[in-house]
Amino acid sequence: MKPLLEVRELTVAYRVKGAMKYAVKDVSFTLNEDEVLAIVGESGSGKSTIALSIVGALPENAVVVRGKILFRGIDLLKLRPSERRYINGKEISIIFQDPITHLNPLRKVRLIFKDLFEDHGVEFNIQGVLELLRRLKVPDPQRVLESYPFQLSGGMAQRVFIALALVLNPKLLIADEPTSALDLTIQAQVVRLLREVRENFRVSMIMITHDIGVATSIADRILVMYDGGLVEEGSPDDILLRPKSRYTASLVNSTKALYKGVMSWTY
Amino acid sequence: MRKLNSLTVCVVLTFLLGIVGLLADQVAPYDPLNTRMFRGLQPPSNVNLMGTDQLGRDVFSWVVYGIRTSLLVGLSSATMAVALAVIIGLLSGYKGGIIGNVLMRVADVFLSIPRFMLIIVTVVLLSPRISNIILVIAMFSWPEAARVVRSEVLSIKEREYVMAAKALGSRDLDIMITEILPNTTPTILSLWTLIIAEAILTESALGFLGLSDFNYPSLGVMLMMAKNAIFVGGWWVLLFPSITLVILILMFNFLSDKLIERLSPRLG
Amino acid sequence: MRELISVFYRFSIRLLLLIPVVLAVITIGFVLMKLFPGDPAVLLAGEAASPQYIERIREIYGLDKPVWEQYLLYLERVMMLDLGYSLSYKRPVLDVILTRLPYTVILAISGLSIGLILGLFLGIISAWYRKKLISPIINSIAFIFYSTPVYVIGQFLIYYFAITYRVFPVGGVVTIGVEHRNFYTYVLDVLWHLTLPSLTLGLVFMASYVKLTRSSFLEVISSSYFLAARSMGLRNSTLLFKHALRNAIIPVITLAGVQLGMLIGGVIITESMFSWPGIGQLTMEAVSTRDYPLLLGIFIFTSIAVVVINAIVDFIYSIIDPRIKDRW
Numbered sequence: 001m002k003p004l005l006e007v008r009e010l011t012v013a014y015r016v017k018g019a020m021k022y023a024v025k026d027v028s029f030t031l032n033e034d035e036v037l038a039i040v041g042e043s044g045s046g047k048s049t050i051a052l053s054i055v056g057a058l059p060e061n062a063v064v065v066r067g068k069i070l071f072r073g074i075d076l077l078k079l080r081p082s083e084r085r086y087i088n089g090k091e092i093s094i095i096f097q098d099p100i101t102h103l104n105p106l107r108k109v110r111l112i113f114k115d116l117f118e119d120h121g122v123e124f125n126i127q128g129v130l131e132l133l134r135r136l137k138v139p140d141p142q143r144v145l146e147s148y149p150f151q152l153s154g155g156m157a158q159r160v161f162i163a164l165a166l167v168l169n170p171k172l173l174i175a176d177e178p179t180s181a182l183d184l185t186i187q188a189q190v191v192r193l194l195r196e197v198r199e200n201f202r203v204s205m206i207m208i209t210h211d212i213g214v215a216t217s218i219a220d221r222i223l224v225m226y227d228g229g230l231v232e233e234g235s236p237d238d239i240l241l242r243p244k245s246r247y248t249a250s251l252v253n254s255t256k257a258l259y260k261g262v263m264s265w266t267y
Numbered sequence: 268m269r270k271l272n273s274l275t276v277c278v279v280l281t282f283l284l285g286i287v288g289l290l291a292d293q294v295a296p297y298d299p300l301n302t303r304m305f306r307g308l309q310p311p312s313n314v315n316l317m318g319t320d321q322l323g324r325d326v327f328s329w330v331v332y333g334i335r336t337s338l339l340v341g342l343s344s345a346t347m348a349v350a351l352a353v354i355i356g357l358l359s360g361y362k363g364g365i366i367g368n369v370l371m372r373v374a375d376v377f378l379s380i381p382r383f384m385l386i387i388v389t390v391v392l393l394s395p396r397i398s399n400i401i402l403v404i405a406m407f408s409w410p411e412a413a414r415v416v417r418s419e420v421l422s423i424k425e426r427e428y429v430m431a432a433k434a435l436g437s438r439d440l441d442i443m444i445t446e447i448l449p450n451t452t453p454t455i456l457s458l459w460t461l462i463i464a465e466a467i468l469t470e471s472a473l474g475f476l477g478l479s480d481f482n483y484p485s486l487g488v489m490l491m492m493a494k495n496a497i498f499v500g501g502w503w504v505l506l507f508p509s510i511t512l513v514i515l516i517l518m519f520n521f522l523s524d525k526l527i528e529r530l531s532p533r534l535g
Numbered sequence: 536m537r538e539l540i541s542v543f544y545r546f547s548i549r550l551l552l553l554i555p556v557v558l559a560v561i562t563i564g565f566v567l568m569k570l571f572p573g574d575p576a577v578l579l580a581g582e583a584a585s586p587q588y589i590e591r592i593r594e595i596y597g598l599d600k601p602v603w604e605q606y607l608l609y610l611e612r613v614m615m616l617d618l619g620y621s622l623s624y625k626r627p628v629l630d631v632i633l634t635r636l637p638y639t640v641i642l643a644i645s646g647l648s649i650g651l652i653l654g655l656f657l658g659i660i661s662a663w664y665r666k667k668l669i670s671p672i673i674n675s676i677a678f679i680f681y682s683t684p685v686y687v688i689g690q691f692l693i694y695y696f697a698i699t700y701r702v703f704p705v706g707g708v709v710t711i712g713v714e715h716r717n718f719y720t721y722v723l724d725v726l727w728h729l730t731l732p733s734l735t736l737g738l739v740f741m742a743s744y745v746k747l748t749r750s751s752f753l754e755v756i757s758s759s760y761f762l763a764a765r766s767m768g769l770r771n772s773t774l775l776f777k778h779a780l781r782n783a784i785i786p787v788i789t790l791a792g793v794q795l796g797m798l799i800g801g802v803i804i805t806e807s808m809f810s811w812p813g814i815g816q817l818t819m820e821a822v823s824t825r826d827y828p829l830l831l832g833i834f835i836f837t838s839i840a841v842v843v844i845n846a847i848v849d850f851i852y853s854i855i856d857p858r859i860k861d862r863w
Contacts, residue, residue, distance in 0.1 A: 055766045088768030102763035104778050115777060119770045164767065376559045379845065380838045381797055383804075384818065388834055391822050392570055468684055472804060475686050476819065490686055494808070497694045505694060509687045517682035 004171060004204050005031040005054070010067035012049050012058070020063070023049045025228040027067075031172070031206060036198055038207040038219035040251070046228040047208045051176045053077070054206075055094050056084045071172070090120050093165035097177035099157035103149035109160055110145040113167065120168060132163050135200070136193060155186040162193065166201060173197075174206045179214060187214075194218060212251060216240060224248050274525045281518045288335035295328035299484045308501050318503035320492045326503060330511050333486035337515055340401055340470040345462040347405035349412055353448075353455060356416025361424060361439065361447065371417065374410035382407055386469060390478050397480040400473060404466050412458045419451045453530035457523045464519035471512055486512045545853050549846050560838040565609050568831055569602075618832035623824045628832030632814065638708065639813030642805070643798035645729060646736025651791055653737060654744020655784070661745065662752035663775075673745065681742035689735040689808045696731060703731045706810035732809040736802065740794070744787060752783040789852070796844035799837050 012024040024046040031037050039047045052058045054069055054076060069076040071092065079087070088094075096102045103112065110126075117124040126145075133141035136159045149157060158178060165173055175194065179187040195218050198205060209215050215222050216236040224232040224239065224247070232239065232248045243249040287294055297304060302322040311318045317326035355374075359367030386403055393399045423429065429446050437445075473479050474487020486508045493505035612618075618628040661673040680688070697705045704710065709724050755761055756779060764778050799814070806815030814833060821829040 057762055057766045082771075085768040085770065088766055090768060094763075094766045096759070096763060098759070101759040104760045104764065104782065106782055107777065111777075115764075115769055115773050116767055119773050120768065161763075372555075376556055376563075379556060379842045380560065380563075380834075381799070381841055384834060384837060387803065387818065387822065388567065388830060391830070392567065464682070471684060472686070475684075475804065476807065478822075487686075490690065493690055497690065497698060502694065505690055509683075509690070512687065513679070513683050516684070517679065520678070520682050 003030040004033045004035075004072065005206075006068070006070040007050070007054075008068045008070070010050065010053060010069065011065040012046075012053055012067075013063050013065055014059075015061040015063060022065075023062075023228050024053070027225070027228075027230050029223055029230065029233065031204055033171070033204055034202065035221065036205040036207060036219045037221050037223065038209060038215035039223045039225060040209060040212055040215045041225035042210055044227070045225040047225050048176055051094065051174050051206065051208050054174060055088055055092060056081070057094075085119075089116055089170075090168045091170050092172045092174065093168070093170045094174040094176060095158070095161045095165050095178050097180045099161045100149055100152065100154065102161065103157065105148065105150050107148070108145070109147055109149065109152075113145070113164065116164060116167065122168065129163065129167060132167055133159070136163055136197075138163075154182045155189055158182065158186075158190050159193065162197065166197065166203065169201075170203060172206065173203050174208070176208045177210070178207075179209070179211070191217060212239070224251065273521075274529065277518055277521050277525065280514075281522065284334055284515065284518070285338060287331060288338045291331050291335040295325075295331040297325045297328045299324055299328040299332045300482075301325075308496065308499065308504075310501075311503050317507040318501070320489065320501070320504050321496055322492070326489065326507055329484050329489050330486065330507055332484040333489065333508065334511065334515065336397075336483040336485050337467045337470055337512075339483075340397070340404065341463040341466040341519070344401045344404040344408065344466045345459050347401070348408035348462050349455060349459045351405070351409040352412035352416050352458070353451075355409070356413040357420055357447065357451075359413070360417040360420030367417075371414070374413050377407065377410040378414075383469070383472070386473070387476070387478065390473060395473075395478050395480055397483050400470065400480065404469050408462050408465065412462060415454065415458060416451060419454050420447055423447050423450050453527055456530065457527040460519045460526060461523040464516050464523065467512075467515055467519070486515075542854065546850060549850050553842060553846050556842050557839055560842065561610060561613050561835060562606075564613075564831055564835045564838075565606055567834070568609075568827075613835065618835060619828035621821075621826055621829040621832070623820070623826040623829065628829050629836070631817065631829065632833060632836050635812060635814050635817050638811060639799060639802060639806070639815060641729065642732055642736065642802060642811055642813055643795060645733035646802075646805075647740060647791060647795055647798065649733055649737025650740025650744055651787070653741040655748050655787065657741070658745040658748025658787075659752055659780075659783075662749045662756065665753070674749070677742045677745035680738055681746070683739075685735060685739050686804050686808055688738050689732070689805060692731050692735055693808070704728050706808075708812055732805055732811055735808075736805055744790070747790060748783065748787050751786050752779065755779050755783045789848075792848035792851075793845060796841040796848070799840045799844070 007030070008028050010024055010027045011022065013020040013022045015021075023044075027046070027050065029037070039050065041047045049058070049062070052062075053064065054071075056076065056079070058064070064077055067077065071087070076084070076087070103109075110129075113126075113129050114124050129145070130141045133144060138144055138156065138159050144152065144156065144160065149160075152160065178194070179190050182190060191214055194205070194207070197203070198218065205218075207215060207218060212222075216239070219236060222234060222236060222239045223230060224245070226247050232243065232245045234242075234244070238244075239248060240252055243252055296316075302324055305315060305319045305323045305325060307319060307321045307323045309315055309319045315325050315327065317330060319325055320329075355370055359370045385407055389403045389406075390400060393403075424447070432441075432446050470479070471485055471487030471490070474485030474489075475491050477488075477491060479485045479488060489504060489508040490512075493501070493508070496504035616629055618632070620626075621628050621631050624631045657673050657677065661670045661677075664670055693705060696702045704727065706728075708728050709721070710728075761774070761778060764774055769778075802811075802813065803815035803818055805811065806813045807819050810816065814837065818830065818833055820826070821833065
């Protein structure tokens with residue numbers, strides 16, 4: 001089975017006050033179709049940078065020093081912005097932390113969907129959007145479409161965002177800390193939702209999180225990152241029960257301590 | 268080897284202008300108010316570096332004294348305005364309450380009225396003496412500055428070290444002076460230079476309209492002469508005072524921008 | 536229905552809040568009047584008036600009564616739109632003001648529009664192409680214009696375009712001594728005369744709008760929602776117009792609204808430079824003829840106009856901006 005996404009020797013640095021600070025150091029991994037990969041690490045480990053590199057949304061002071069990101073054979077890093085836009089939103093989509101600030105406060109939700117459809121050359125299918133929102137457990141999708149983003153609650157906004165990400169049937173969905181800015185109960189809902197998305201839609205996912213519990217409850221494979229480098233890779237069981245590196249072990253242990261030794265994270 | 272950055276150049280230039288203004292008596296070759304020494308409307312020459320205006324006044328001397336007048340008015344009114352603004356801004360921002368609100372309402376009223384009209388009316392009322400002009404400009408500059416200071420104070424008030432000082436039981440006055448004031452310094456300095464720029468603008472505008480103190484040569488007055496001089500080819504009457512004025516104002520505006528940039532503590 | 540009620544509610548609240556400010560303005564006017572040197576009755580009647588006339592004036596204005604009664608009388612008169620009687624024009628002050636008002640309004644609107652259009656355009660270019668050379672060039676030019684007084688800009692424009700090259704007239708509203716056969720030529724003549732003054736104003740405004748537009752635009756571009764929109768693969772034109780521009784323009788339009796109010800009283804210098812017969816020039820006339828009633832009347836009128844316009848702008852905002860809409 002040919003991999004969907006192949007990241008090879010990705011090295012990204014940020015130019016800070018003249019010096020180069022390396023955020024991602026020589027990271028390589030693959031993602032197969034229908035697979036869910038979780039990238040786990042603390043803040044500053046470089047996991048978000050990887051996500052931003054895939055969609056080409058790196059900040060201005062970021063430099064891709066080396067590496068390739070192959071998506072169905074095409075090197076994403078070599079694409080020009082005008083070419084990128086055929087992939088973003090349609091083949092690869094991304095959802096962010098803190099959904100409300102990531103939606104234009106002055107634009108109605110329905111219009112944001114409309115933009116998405118029209119700019120990708122697809123006819124605006126409002127019924128499809130409503131149906132999708134219903135499947136994502138959005139109550140009263142009609143009203144939500146007519147609202148402005150600031151009128152939605154955190155959980156609702158994240159569902160809208162997920163809908164935006166899925167509506168054009170992408171092959172890959174990247175979730176960058178989708179639960180971090182939400183309340184704990186909503187977090188659980190969103191994780192459950194993402195699990196259902198995984199089951200009902202044929203989409204591969206990359207889940208970026210600092211929460212091992214979230215990662216293990218949804219991923220097929222987990223990548224552990226520390227200070228820009230890839231520390232360990234394995235299945236949830238491998239990571240939890242047989243951590244190979246000391247860092248992974250400490251990560252698992254600190255999480256375990258929080259949950260008082262409960263091994264099965266029920267979400 | 269110090270880097271020659273724009274801020275340094277600007278400060279140096281401003282100091283130079285200040286020295287010119289201070290030593291106007293020495294720098295200017297002739298008495299600017301003397302209309303009997305030269306013929307009217309002479310182009311720039313060896314005798315008159317910047318030519319003469321219709322009344323035979325040496326433009327160069329006028330410009331030099333004009334710099335002094337502008338700086339005099341600018342510095343005095345700005346200092347007065349900022350002093351008042353800081354006191355009122357600190358009090359109303361930190362203490363708040365009824366007094367704070369009332370003060371801000373008063374400031375708001377001042378802000379609603381077209382400023383220049385008010386200045387003209389007041390200058391006409393009182394006689395156009397230099398001291399009045401300085402007072403009037405200061406009187407109508409403090410409200411906006413006070414507002415800015417107040418909002419700064421409000422945001423600083425919520426910071427941890429202020430809360431800590433309060434918890435330790437320091438008196439309000441002490442807190443205001445030792446904790447809050449130092450942190451507002453970049454804003455205050457920036458406001459000060461900004462008001463200087465505005466004051467120079469206003470002072471020369473009054474000169475242009477003929478409402479200035481005749482004993483203090485104003486660059487605006489020369490520009491008023493230029494209004495007619497350009498019709499008979501006296502381009503020098505327009506050019507030299509204009510450039511000088513623009514440089515003066517520009518320097519202070521620039522300082523104002525850079526001060527805020529360089530002095531504000533970088534967060535994060 | 537609920538919408539209508541909240542609109543009405545918001546309107547009335549603003550109206551109520553206006554009253555103290557207007558009152559304050561009128562009070563300041565009264566104080567100023569009291570401060571005018573000389574006998575107020577003589578001032579109001581004119582120095583050449585007969586003693587009986589002066590006495591009558593004293594009666595009408597109640598100048599022999601205690602101060603607070605005078606104040607109330609004054610208040611009453613202003614409420615009834617009586618701003619006094621102009622000495623130099625021999626007409627009610629309000630009349631004189633209203634005749635001149637349209638000229639100032641035309642000048643203000645054209646100047647502001649030019650400044651807004653130029654400022655928005657240049658500001659967006661400066662922000663969008665911030666890495667290229669054009670950006671610091673635009674910023675520097677804007678900065679220089681920002682530091683240049685309006686009469687310097689105006690004088691230079693006059694020198695080049697009215698004197699050296701004789702393209703535009705030096706001043707006035709219409710060419711003197713020309714009979715206009717129809718309305719059309721009249722309008723053209725006015726527009727021709729309007730060019731230089733509004734251009735002068737426009738250049739002054741452009742400077743501050745460039746700055747504001749640029750920073751507002753940059754703020755929008757670096758925002759989270761813009762990042763997310765980019766990641767959705769939207770077209771550049773969509774990003775620019777539907778996401779960036781709309782959001783970035785708001786502070787600029789706010790400033791324009793506020794400045795429009797200010798302009799009504801403040802175009803004094805431009806008007807006197809170009810002999811434009813608006814309220815600004817009227818003010819200067821009042822100053823030179825020592826027509827105090829007129830001066831005072833202008834002051835009150837323009838101050839109240841500014842306050843009212845600001846309130847209207849504020850009100851319109853509360854209707855348009857969806858974020859504020861819900862607050863009430």
